[in-house]
Amino acid sequence: MSKFKPVDTNSVFAVSGGGRGITAECVVQIAHHFRCKFILLGRTSLSGEEPEWARGCFEEAELKKKFAAHLTAQGEKPTPVKVQKGLDALQARREISKTVRRVEEEGGQAVYLSVDITDSQTLKQALDKAQKITGAVTGIIHGAGNLADKLIENKTLADFENVFTTKVRGLINLLECLPPNKLSELVLFSSVAGFFGNAGQADYSMANEVLNKTALLVQKQQPECRVISLNWGPWDGGMVTPALREFYARRGIHVIPVEDGTQRLVDALETDTPGSTLVVVGPPLPEPERALPTAPQTFQLRRRLDPKANPFLVDHRIGGNPVLPAICVIDWVANACEQLFPGYTMYTSINNRVFKGLVFETDEVNDYTLELKEIEREGNDKLVFEATIWSVNEKGKRLYHYGARCDLRRKLPQPPIVEGIKIPQTSVLNGVDLYRDGTLFHGPAFQGVRRVLSVERESMLVECYLPAVSEKTQGQFPVQNFNPYAVDVQLQCMLIWARHFYQAGSLPLSIQHVEQYRTIPFDKVYYAAMQVQTSSEMGLIANVTAFDEHGVVYTRINGAEVTISQRLNSLFVPAELAGTTGATN
Template identity: 45%
Template sequence: MVTNNIINSHSVVLVSGGGRGITAQCIIYLAQQYGCKFILLGRSEILETEPEWSQGCTIEADLKKRIMQHLIAQKDKPTPIKVQKIYKQLCQSREVHHTLSEIEKAEYCSVDITDSLALKTSLKPIIERLGKVTGIIHGAGTLADKFIENKTEQDFYRVYDVKVEGFNSLLTNIDIPELKFIVLFSSFVSFYGNAGQSDYSLANEILNKYAYLLRQQHPHCKVVSIGWGPWDGGMVTPQLKELFEQQNIKVIPQQVGAQMLAEELAQTQSNAAQIIIMSKPISPAAKIVTTEKNSYRLYRRLTLTSNPFVYDHVIGGNAVLPAMCALAWIANSCEQLHPGYRFSTCDNYKVLKGIIFDKELANLYCLDLTEVEKSEEEITFECLIWSETPKGIPLYHYRTVIKLAKDLKTTQTVSFEGMNIPQTSLDLRPYEDGTLFHKPRFQGIKEILELDDQQALFTCNLSNISIIDQGQFFTQSFNPYTADMLFQCLLIWVRKVYNSGSLPLNLLSLKQFNSLPFNQDFFIKMSIDEHSTTKVVASAIAYNPQGQVYLEANRMQVTPSNRLNSLFLNNTVASNDTICL
């Protein structure tokens, strides 16, 4: 027998839905590996002794014929509903008995787990015999697949209650401090969704969130919610299996799934509260593009607390939304409207009135997207972010034109022939001397290799910013946090040449050839197109050490201002001046 600190031969495991199906197969495997005790809960009523007339008969048609004969002998009318009900009860009873025969130390309890009082009454004598419960596997579930407009309230609660209320009932009736582990059987549909399964998706997603909460509340206990992909059996009918095969999604063999569960329980150092187990991720199919041009208006409420990254982008005591994050907001929204297409180009990007997280932060921001050109290969949007003042006056914040491409096969490289890369860097510390106001999440410029009146060269590497810290401005195909280095480089040049701070104003075009990743070295080569005390314009490319180009920015424009010098030094949020809505 295998042993570990979480599950061993002394463990007493409470299993919902453990008498039959996929969960039962997992329990049988765990019993073989660890020799622990199991309390199996299920709604199926089992027959202590099967009737003589049904014994030995396993073929469905023959068994149903015997059921009909039995009903006739009882002077009862053998209707299809009655025959099917008895047939189902016999099959379920046989399956539970088979499960129990495969496990040396197990007891089965027929009970509705959503009835907490009934569960308490049933569990008490079993726990007295087997010992305190040390682990929970919540595998119970049911389906009522219908499109949402056809679902009844009864349909919803039939699915929801087993998953959510059933789990609440389990926790209510055991001693949680005694638990070594809790495993929740969730589903991949909680992440991807599925037609007709809105209730099932919701219930499983609640289980996922439960896992995070319980891990926080009970750090002594391993808690994990497993979003299983489709299994070979259980709720996956032959028709569903065929559908998954058409999507090139392999079903999980029962033995393989059981082994995966055992391996997860053996991972004592794992920090994952939620995992998804599938052969391949589900990618949204590209929509069929029609010639019809549509317009969209999307709304977003911004808060400081929902976007931790802006605490590292503060000017004059107020958090300021980075221009590249506003661009990501627009690009992400366009991509979400057309799955299968990716951001390729931004043209004529203008920062009209930036968004500042201060007392004037709008209650709601609007993003208007208008399709102006459409083809199978490319979709072009005119885009505007705006808000209203309390008096109803519109304020325009960002304007641009976004192009999405169906397949970004275009690549570009730079040649290192004749390119002089200095072996030593300049002794400049822009994050420390007030040249830049950016704090750690945005500090990606590592070395300044060259800087003169006409050009500059930088090496960069930005550490990963967690999804939680990215808040409402997460990375999709475009990474705004690494792209922010483009304007940072220009701000450094302006400070060194004009001794002035500056902020992004315009960008003629930004072309993306590949996503600019976190945690990787890259160069930014910048050339100055024109400059004066009132306007500086530059172009730049970001590329990796192999010469592969990520981004190409043409005519980035900033306005130098000595007033910004002192504001850059005040780069901590002044909490008393900031309103978090």
């Protein structure tokens, strides 16, 4: 593995936005560790002497008084806006001068240039002039950025250009003036807003994601260059105001202390071998609380289901025909609700009923409508919707397929702990055999039963492990907060139990209650414990809980009902005979 050239006293960084704020703090820390040189780029002009009225004065209130008096003496009206603007310009000059002094005190060298990085011609001229003093630039740190936080419907073109151009055009111009093939380092200050998205920051998120993609491209084209795109969370300072800091604290979002963030950058520059190009430093930003409309809400969401666009259906065949799993309907409703109400997550799905399941006898594409009617709310913390899925038949009449009730929460409860269950080391049935002998008909996208650890009249315990299902295979039913593929495995307990005690196949009729506390992950062992509520040779009602190795619950299903019949045996064709997707490919 190739090693990067180390940062040392001969290194020269061109730093956009480097004179002030968090980027300046990073520059000072780099100077402390490496004693290198910097060309600091910013829009603030340092030309001329500090005005006489400001000399020797550092208190903000006193500065405002003196500047207001100065404006009055000049015959101008000292409006609050004009006074604040003049004070901001003065403070910016002072901060930049202080940054240059601090760099020199740490053993480095800094040259400040007042230049607009979105103007390629003036940027090139300025860099050429500065490099006669510092020597050739060996690295770029792109830290410049602007904000114009508004909901997207309120943003103007000027807002967008102010935010997007500084980040993106600024980077393009820097790379044109300082080609990557001549650089040892390219450090981009991106944001978790770009990596995860953030309400009110569509332009800022887009710009930062362009930085991420550019970093990946440059790293691929120039493997000898150390390329890092740091997706920073909110810093303690910078653009985080006291009010915003309090907002984050209420939601458990920790701001990055300046000393920790700057050290993180130094550590990245000290690494001499390739690592992750994209580095996320912080959690997703919280959704802001929005006032809900006063009146109950109703939605009709049309979806065109294409069997070919949903390869997982091939892994869920009954009688040779692909059938939409009932659990995927819960996923359909949950994802729709969560997209309509960002910041909310499905907690429970109640009274899930199958009226006429979706069976795909051909590859014909059909339209379906998900209708949502708000039936309950508790402030901004809870929303409940009645959901129905229907289509229109050849006679123009509605044909109802599924019904459910979806309970959304802003914050999910803490997951409970399963008590009193011991995990046996031995097993009574092997999962591979169950998929081969027709007990279970599922293909790879749903083959997560690894071992049946115990099976009794009143209960059953199963060890599960579902390899990751590719996004292509998931199609129109992607895993978001709810993993329908892993939860379907959880319910396969009931089919195993019915075959074991009645030598018969079984199919779901309804699920009374699904509680979701955490997403069941792919590629990780979990357990499903089933408790029988009632049973006969005609049907089974049971509760099934999925939990991890510590007993912490993922999903709890209560009142799941299946019909049992030996006539279903002929419909359960083993997946290897029916043909499968190769779901993990």
